[in-house]
Amino acid sequence: MENAKYLKTVVIDKLIENEATEVEDVTIDESRLNLYLNGEKTISMMCIPKDQDAHAVGFLMSENVITSIDDIEELKVSEDGLRVDVKASINEDSLQNLYKEKTLTSGCGGGVTGTADGNLEIPFNQTSFKIKPETISSEVKIFYRESELYNLTGCVHKAMIYLLDGTTVTAEDIGRHNAIDKAIGKCKLQGLDTTKSVLFVSGRLSSEMVTKAVMHRIPVIVSRTAPTYLGVQTAHKHGITMIGFARGRKMNLYTHQGRIDV
Template identity: 75%
Template sequence: MDNSKYLKKIIIDKVAGDEVIEVEDVTIEEARLNVFLNGNKAISMMCIPLDQEAHAIGFLMSENIISSVDDIEEITLSENGLRVDIKAAVDASSLDNLYKEKTLVSGCGGGVTGNIAGSVEVPFNQTNFVVAPEIISREVKIFYRDSELYMLTGCVHKAMLYLEDGSTVTSEDIGRHNAIDKVVGKCKLKGIDTTKSVLFVSGRLSSEMVVKAVMHKIPIVVSRTAPTHLGVKTAHTHGITLIGFARGKKMNVYTHSGRVIR
């Protein structure tokens, strides 16, 4: 994929000790994506204008506003890529809840959610899906190695779903929560089952990151960094295996370790 169109060249002063050099650098593009649902504006999101349809669908399904891709009648992306129009059957109470709660999440990019910890009513995840620790270690290494936009800019987060058949789906964005919505949205639009998968994310595992896994019935979530206390509590309550500090052959399994340690 050609990522050059999401990069903007700038001139900076590079300081190294007493030396100052004027050099060309690159920054990542950030844009405001407007999502319209059945003719009405649902939300605006600051993001990389990449995988916009998947982003919109992933977000709306994370919030339980759209329950299934079968409920989607039409998705249209504007010519400039900054507006997604969706026609779909919606859960009116979940849409109202998004506007009522409108909680600013701790993830990068200033996302908003109506699914605050403690208010999510989803059955406990009882899947028997398991994964070997060596697979976690291997995929973490691949996850951080194959991240082109991050290597170019140092300014993006990444999400990856490792699926039951060993294949992966990835997305990148300036926001951790956006990256998750995008990767889940890609899977949903392609009819890929996420209930037997591992979600790898960059950055800390705060509660709203875990809630997204809860809403999509993703049983295992992995990061190279730490979870918050509420993130651990949310994972424990909803049956999510939460893994942090996954580096090399080491990892901390905070909840429901039976899916990994056997």
């Protein structure tokens, strides 16, 4: 099994109707990933030790520390998988803002961001990209059905980017923000265009989840669950189509509904 190395076994007492049975259970591995930028430690992130290169790229670009994949000169993951070294041309102001703000996000795993104040200087997203509601419904089913680590442990979040040609790029992690960064990082490393795409996420649509779509010009973001008020306001302000409670053939369209081709 491909994901077996990210699993750990624990012994538990399983209680059913006041009768306890000792059984083995499966949990997810959780490690501290240290990110070094131009030789200096930038941040540590608790995550699943998987797709670390994509995680680093997605995080740095989401924070505007790196503005283009072409800015990266070298990217190396250590043999133990717990350190990523990136050599790149950087936006020093964004890096200092990350150190200064260090806002603890509402995402699982306690993510940190420097772009959560709602004052992003990002152009309004005016793309003419559209997607049919039946495509969204179909992809939501696939999104949850094909989630091996979640099915095994019930302990991870998932992100998926659906591209214009039907290609999908997915990632899983203990934190929603990590999963999004990994999925976006994979796209950037493969040279894929996210400006005409849909971001599917597990969990609520809070402001920092929407902000990642804003930073990467992703026009549509979808979840089976609810948004926060600030999440809705962020999507409205920056031209992001927000869809919540996408279940079966039903969904709630919160902002910029014109991209849903009904």
